[in-house]
Amino acid sequence: MTTAVAETGMIGALATKFRICPATGLRVDLAAERLIKANAVAAVVFLAIGGGFGLLVALTRWPAVHLLSSDLFYLALTAHGLDVLLMWIIFFEMAVLYFASAVILSSRIAAPRWGWVGFVLMIVGALMTNVAVLQGDSSVMFTSYVPMQARPHFYLGLILFAVGALIGCFIFLGTLVIAKEEKTYEGSIPLVTFGALTACIIAVFTIASGAIILIPTFLWSVGYIGHIDSLMYKLVWWAMGHSSQQINVSAHVAIWYLIAAVTVGAKPLSEKVSRTAFLLYILFLQLAAAHHMLVEPGLSSEWKIVNTSYMMYLAVLGSMIHGMTVPGSIEAAQRKSGFTRGVFEWLRKAPWGNPAFAGMFLSLVMFGFLGGISGVVLGTEQLNIMMHNTLYVPGHFHATVVAGTTLAFMAVTYLVVPLIFQREIVWPKLAKIQPYLFGIGASGISLFMMGAGTLGVARRHWDITFPALDVTLPYGYSPAASLMMGLNGLSAILAATGGVLYVAIVVASILFGKKVDASNAVAALGPMPKKVVHDAVAKYGDAGTWHLPGTYVLVGLFFTTFILYYFVNWKYLSELWPMQ
Amino acid sequence: MAIHPPQSRVWWKEPIAKAELVWIGVAFLWGLIMFFMMIYWHIYGQQNLSTQVGRIDPAVFEQRTNDFAEKFKVREEGDTGIPVVKPPAGGDAYMLARTYEWWPVLELEKGKSYKLHISSLDLQHGFSLQPINMNIQVHPGLEHVVTITPTEAGIYGVVCNEYCGLGHHVMTGRIYVVDSGQGG
Structure with a gap:
């Protein structure tokens, strides 16, 4: 490393201060560390706000509770979407980008001052949009479909936020260049950084799409x-709105690999395969705007089919590959550590008491089984007729973004707090159950909303018991729909409990947690499997690595579920009124 | 580990294990099946969304819907004053969306096909036919012509499922389906 510093030249070398991480031996740039802390804290604040709005929404949609008035309900729903889907996730992703570049590569971060400019822009933008929503005359939903109009500062806030995030992306890319130039690592970038790079590239595309549509919309509003x-608005808006979910996918898959590496010593089964899967994301995920336009007038079926399938499901292929290689790498590592009995000893004896591992594995399973399968079904051109704008849609994306991304981000926080904030997690017993509470709640939300959607219940709708309202032509959903909404409300309470616990644990740990130093650095990462051998797997492509019966069983189960559910929906479709 | 650079510098030349290749192959084939399933359904399936769409001035669409309602009105819906309109079997039917109503109420015959024209006069709306759960997005300025064939008699609700403002949840409509030769 001394040579690296010498090559930086005087300015870089003098301006940068490092510490050595006692747990990993990585060299941590203190400027990067401060940026990671700021973005992570902002993320958690917006999660708390947005999650609170989410609970209010769920309690209003529970017919027996029906908490908010209709005006407040639409306001809360707009705020919920913005604060969690944009603010929480993108602030956290900024932290992930800085971590995956500067920290993992032991490099100094590029232009940290610009990082602060970006951060301030994001904060100002986020507050501005929130103010517009709370003022009450911008309840236009997260999607703000024209010709419905919000106040100008609603759009302006989003634009500022996006510019700030774009600066963060370029700092990430700049840091990769610096690390390469200063030779802080040898060979190719690690897989986790590669995943973050995927996220960053998709983010640049996403933000460009956002600018293309939000800037004219802002000018229209003034x-x-x-x-x-x-129609054009919707197409370009979703090139931002859906692609930004692909940033999340890339980021949380990278985090799955990261947590698997740190907690059980897992190593990619094949660098080539895992990286190709990420590459498929870059090449094809951006076509997803079509998912929101399958029952839209004015677009050809050919366009819909090619785009909605990500060009013959090549991006889905990427996710299915990760779905095997992530559990496969965990199984391989566990088997090398001695958990070789039966098909599932490796899984039974995994560190389930470590919240980072538990959260990661739950995120993996729920993202695949609930989010992945429902997403493909929802994104099938004709099947979408039965689901478009019903609660099936939020059911699907709560499985991907809440049970998948948010849970993965929560899980990695249990490593970020000791590694970056250098504090032990307080209340380890509560931390242990937190991922389960949140995960079970989130999967309940997803399942019950999908159930209600299958029964026809509309999304973004204040009251489904029309007879209670002064409605000219009332319609009654089946009683099962009300049951689903009640179960959804209960699940939301469970998830909110998990969310409150998460925020409390993180805040208390940062403020009052025991300082981490060389003596407790590894212990602070939570319980690990007892027989861990570091760098457990000798070599990828190694014959010994590839005895993974447990993973084959899991993948087989997933695939069977997928096929059955897919064709059951075609059966349902065939029972609809014929239409052409 | 995934947080370290690849162990072998030339990682792209490492062999891929057979099980992994098999899964990639299976997943790829499944993708192809799902892709061609959509095309198959366009050829052999009964439920495909029409792509018959034209640009239209909302005022013109409103006028056509008014003319249609006047011509084929059979009664009024209770004391609401909303006309119930029964188009000839196999003919054109119109339903417009505006904040916050679907207008007029339609009466169709079971087993007959109708060309349903839908469009919005103001914002985007969502045509959600319940309980059969058929959902179509409606844009202002675009006239969408969907041929539908009701298969069962009954009273069907039309719920707006695209958020269209603070009165979104009161925006409903209705379609009656009667056995052929009845109603009116």
Whole structure:
């Protein structure tokens, strides 16, 4: 490393201060560390706010509770979408980008001052949009479909937020260049950084799409542009809105690999395969705007089929590959550590008491089984007729973004607090159950909303018991729909309990946790499997690595579920009124 | 580990294990099956969304819907004043969306096909036919013509499922399906 510092030249070398991480031996740039802390804290604050709005939404949609008035309900729903889907996730992703570049590569971070400019822009933008929503006349939902109009500062806040995030992306890319130039690592970047790079590239595409649509919409809201085409708006808006979910996928898959590496010493089964799977994301995930336009007038079926399938499901292929290689790498590592009995000893004896591992594995399973399968079904051109804009849609994306991404981010926090904030996790017993509470709650939300959606219940709807309202032409959903909404409310309470616990544990640990130093650095990462041998797997492609019966069983179960559920839906579709 | 650079510098030349290759092959084939399933359904399936769409001035669409309602009105819906309109079997039917109503109420015959014209006069709305759960997005300025064939008699609700403002949840409509030769 001394040579690396010498090569930086005087300015880089003098300006950068490092510490050595006692747990991993990585060299941590203190400027990067401060940026990671700031973004992670902002993320958790917005999770708390947005999650609170989410609970209010769920309690209103529970017919027996029906908490908020209709005006407040639409306000809360708009705020919920913005604060969790944008603010929480993108602030956290900024922290992940800085961590995956500067920390993992032991490099100094590029242009940390610009990092602060970006951070301030994001904060200002997030507050501005929140103010617009709370003022009450911008309840236009997260998607703000034209010609419905919000106040100008609603759009302006989003634009500032996006510019800030874009700066963060370029700092990440700059840091990769610096690390390469200063030779802080040898060979190719680690897989986790590669996954983060995937996320970053998709983020640049996403933010560009956002700029293309939000800037004209802002100008329209202040009166400089007369008309925005509603179909064009939707197409470009979703090039941002859906692609930004692919940033999440790339980021949380990278985090799965990261947590598997730190907690059980897992190593990718094949670098080539895992990286190719990420590459498939970059190449094909951006086509997903079509998922929101399958029952739209004005688009050809050919366009819909090619785009909705990510060009013949090549991006889905990427996820299915990760779905095997992540559990496979864990099984391989556990078997090398001596857990070789039967098909599932490796899984039974995995560190389930470590919240980082438990959260990661739950995220993996729920993202695949609930989010992945429902996403493909929802994104099938004709099947979408039965699901578009019903509660099936939020059911699906709560499985991907809440049970998948958010749970993965929570899980990695249990490593970030000791590694970056250098504090032990307080209340380890509560931390142990937190991922289960949140995970079970989130999967309940997903399942019950999908159930209600299958029964036809509309999303973004204040009251499904029309007879109670002054409605001219009332319609009654089946009683099962009300049951689903009640179970959804209960699940939301469970998830909210897990969420409150998470925020409390993180805040208390940062403020009052015992300081981490060389003496407790490894212990602070939580319980690990007892027989861990570091760098457990000798070599990928190694014959010994590839005895993974447990993973084959899991993948087989997943695939069978997938096929059955897929064709059951075609059966349902065939019972609809014929239409053409 | 995944947080370290690849163990072998030339990682792209490492062999891929057979089980992994098999899974990639299976997943790829499954993707192809799902892709061609959509095309198959366009050829052999009964439920495909029409792509018959034209640009239309909302005022023109409103006028056509008014003319249609006047011509084929059979009664009024209770004391709401909303006309119930029964188009000839196999003919054109119109339903417009505006904040916050679907207008007019339609009466269709079971087993007959109708060309349903839908469009919005103001914002985007969602045509959600319940309980059969058929959902179509509606844009202002785009007239969508969907041929539908009701298969069962009954009273069907039309719920708006695209958020369209603070009165979104009161935006409902209705379609009656009667056995052929009845109703009116």
